[in-house]
Amino acid sequence: MPAKARTDRNAATRTSILDAAERLFAEHGVHEVSNRQVADAAGQGNTAVVGYHFGTKTDLVRALVRRHSEAIERTREEMLARVAGSDDLRDWLDCLVRPTFDHLASLGSPTWYARFGAQVMTDPALREILVDESLGSPVLLRILDGLHACLPELPAAVRRERGDVGRHLLVHVPAERERALAEGAPTTRATWAAAASGLVDVLVGVWLAPVTPAPDH
Amino acid sequence: MPAKARTDRNAATRTSILDAAERLFAEHGVHEVSNRQVADAAGQGNTAVVGYHFGTKTDLVRALVRRHSEAIERTREEMLARVAGSDDLRDWLDCLVRPTFDHLASLGSPTWYARFGAQVMTDPALREILVDESLGSPVLLRILDGLHACLPELPAAVRRERGDVGRHLLVHVPAERERALAEGAPTTRATWAAAASGLVDVLVGVWLAPVTPAPDH
Numbered sequence: 001m002p003a004k005a006r007t008d009r010n011a012a013t014r015t016s017i018l019d020a021a022e023r024l025f026a027e028h029g030v031h032e033v034s035n036r037q038v039a040d041a042a043g044q045g046n047t048a049v050v051g052y053h054f055g056t057k058t059d060l061v062r063a064l065v066r067r068h069s070e071a072i073e074r075t076r077e078e079m080l081a082r083v084a085g086s087d088d089l090r091d092w093l094d095c096l097v098r099p100t101f102d103h104l105a106s107l108g109s110p111t112w113y114a115r116f117g118a119q120v121m122t123d124p125a126l127r128e129i130l131v132d133e134s135l136g137s138p139v140l141l142r143i144l145d146g147l148h149a150c151l152p153e154l155p156a157a158v159r160r161e162r163g164d165v166g167r168h169l170l171v172h173v174p175a176e177r178e179r180a181l182a183e184g185a186p187t188t189r190a191t192w193a194a195a196a197s198g199l200v201d202v203l204v205g206v207w208l209a210p211v212t213p214a215p216d217h
Numbered sequence: 218m219p220a221k222a223r224t225d226r227n228a229a230t231r232t233s234i235l236d237a238a239e240r241l242f243a244e245h246g247v248h249e250v251s252n253r254q255v256a257d258a259a260g261q262g263n264t265a266v267v268g269y270h271f272g273t274k275t276d277l278v279r280a281l282v283r284r285h286s287e288a289i290e291r292t293r294e295e296m297l298a299r300v301a302g303s304d305d306l307r308d309w310l311d312c313l314v315r316p317t318f319d320h321l322a323s324l325g326s327p328t329w330y331a332r333f334g335a336q337v338m339t340d341p342a343l344r345e346i347l348v349d350e351s352l353g354s355p356v357l358l359r360i361l362d363g364l365h366a367c368l369p370e371l372p373a374a375v376r377r378e379r380g381d382v383g384r385h386l387l388v389h390v391p392a393e394r395e396r397a398l399a400e401g402a403p404t405t406r407a408t409w410a411a412a413a414s415g416l417v418d419v420l421v422g423v424w425l426a427p428v429t430p431a432p433d434h
Contacts, residue, residue, distance in 0.1 A: 169385075
């Protein structure tokens with residue numbers, strides 16, 4: 001086989017494995033799905049093909065994260081360039097929320113990435129992959145700096161607590177919307193863009209919520 | 218064996234099965250744990266003992282939910298009696314948040330119920346059990362009525378969206394705190410009571426957040 005044809009065939013095989021893994025991981029859980037099931041769903045007779053192209057399951061998860069995080073990161077960078085210097089909290093929250101929601105919209109329907117991402121984010125071992133590939137990006141850190149500069153003085157514990165709530169919602173709100181779409185269940189908003197607006201509003205509320213002295217700390 | 222001794226032994230067996238199941242479900246996932254593993258962890262030689270005392274896995278999950286929901290429901294009822302007629306949003310949010318957090322505090326450390334509950338809440342099939350046992354309670358519905366009466370006019374989609382966010386945080390914030398405690402990881406607040414105050418603040422923010430017209434609905 002000529003080198004070009006071999007490269008094309010390899011690329012097609014890799015894509016079919018990634019597609020199958022993403023769907024199975026989203027629907028059944030990353031830990032529940034074996035290489036054999038991925039190979040079968042990808043139409044590959046040989047189970048070893050998954051390991052041959054992607055190494056361990058961790059490597060496969062990393063490849064899945066990477067094929068989305070690059071596009072999301074690009075949008076983030078463009079949005080950051082537009083809002084630099086803004087003192088409007090909503091601008092910075094837009095930079096956090098919209099790149100992922102826009103990316104999901106661009107994938108058409110159905111998508112699996114939001115449900116897959118929610119698992120990766122909640123699993124202590126897999127989360128390290130997200131940190132490497134995406135959560136530690138300099139662009140994201142600059143967005144968080146811009147966001148923090150718009151906030152009122154907050155006790156450190158409150159700031160951490162609201163950061164946790166924000167991160168949680170950024171991952172689980174799109175995952176729940178994706179699940180509802182996949183199951184044909186009703187969604188509160190008709191589009192990803194409208195859902196992003198709703199989440200930005202909620203996050204403005206979270207960050208500007210009153211701070212009541214707790215009974216103890 | 219006299220009837221009294223037999224009843225006592227049955228009660229002790231049931232408790233040991235419930236304790237083992239709750240811990241294993243919290244740590245490994247409801248779907249991952251077999252009756253055999255529950256029986257082993259409960260120190261029961263005979264796997265059939267789980268089925269004998271609790272029927273199917275769904276019945277076992279229901280028994281676990283029930284042994285906590287009764288205490289939580291009692292606190293909710295007491296708090297409702299105290300705030301009836303209030304037009305302070307925070308009072309109603311206290312009724313939603315504190316009974317669960319107080320219950321977790323009363324269990325000592327470690328607890329497993331919050332992580333178990335988060336799974337039951339997220340699993341479409343198991344969620345029905347929570348609806349039967351707890352989410353459909355008349356006390357809870359009266360609290361939600363009181364809460365809604367304190368809110369500004371909100372478009373229906375926004376109200377549903379914020380209700381979803383609130384329910385999500387009510388389940389996942391305590392589950393994450395419980396996980397951090399179990400792993401010896403730092404928590405943002407030192408006590409369940411302080412964590413409850415923080416969540417009530419966040420939920421005030423969520424409900425009173427601005428409403429921006431979405432690009433489309």
